Amino acid sequence: MKNTFPFRKTSGSILVLFAIFLFSSCKKNNPANLEVIPTAPATYSLLRIDYYLEPGDKVYTTTHKLKSYELRNTLNIQTQHSYFEDFQELNRKSLFSLKDVNGDLAKVMGLSKLTLETPTIVNISTLYTIYTQNEGWTMSTNLQEKPFNYLEPKNQVLRVPAKSSITVDRSIQEYSAIVTFRATIKNDKTGETHAVKGKWNGTLSFSNYDVTLSQKSLK
Template sequence: MRRFLFWILVCLIAFTACKKDNHTNIIEPQSPTFSIKEIAYSLEDIDSLTIITHEVKPQTFDNYGQTILEVKYEEKYDGFLMSSEFEFSGSLPPNMDLSNLEVLAPSTVVANKVYLGGYKWPFSEEKNQKPYVANTAHLTTIKIPSKSKIAIYRSLDEKLLLASFTMTIVNDITGESTVVKGKWRGTLEFNNEKVVLKQDKLD
């Protein structure tokens, strides 16, 4: 009887060991990761560059005193938004996750040649926006005559570009390359700011 129980115990230990070995030998499939090898933008016949002039809400300073009033005026750009939107004309690699992928976008066009800038945008067919940040802050001293008011009118041009792109995507595991083409629509830059000061007498 003891020998019989001994052999049952040996079989149970062997079975358990085999079960553990089978479990540890299972290899989960590795999720693919991708890298952007190259992205280039160009202007085709159907592409375009559009300029939209944005008017800034006027700001008024009053001086009801008997002497000249000096005020500090800072040019702000609240409400100005840059945008980006990609459109794919081909298929992306299978199982490619775009949720955290960002790519460089155009910053300027010279002689129909598109140059990349410092802005990175999500590689997405949804429209993305971010606040415009000026390179320099402008603080101006304005002198307002007695019994007068000065209204400041500003405008800023936004350059909107429609360009073609070609991108090479590489599977980091297999090394396979995929070329994706399409269109990019977005803000190239804000520039050509105009400022007009209008003075009127206070009643």
């Protein structure tokens, strides 16, 4: 008997091959199988920062009482006593606040990681800041503090009269300022620049160190 189904067999084979081809093509073009090359995030740098005074900006002082000492002499003769004069209780401070800057944009630009200079002297009469120092502050909206290490600690010696005590009271003034700043931030990849404005509130300097001696009898 002759085979009456040759065409059907051939058609079936073609359909099977076509299905395999489609499956193979879909698998190759599936986005899930494509290798994704990550794009490096943009980096930003500080081109310039200027400080100046606007209405409401100011310089203010804070008096810090430092560690006191009581030197006692219970003997009937004058004696020498010493105390350690240090300033480890003092911290310099820096706090930035941003104006008209979207929080997400500030985060993307990494403002809290940008290192910059801050003023040390503010000339109120001419409404500008002069002299800057590279303190390594960052443009962070969180309070930053660093130890004040500009006065060398040392031992001080006093002569205390017989049957007496001397109290050593120490204080120092911290000069701080609230000033306005304007910074130019650059996208290192595209060259695009962004203007960032806000306020800086921080330590200018410490000055007017004062030592007061008070004597009283132990009799």
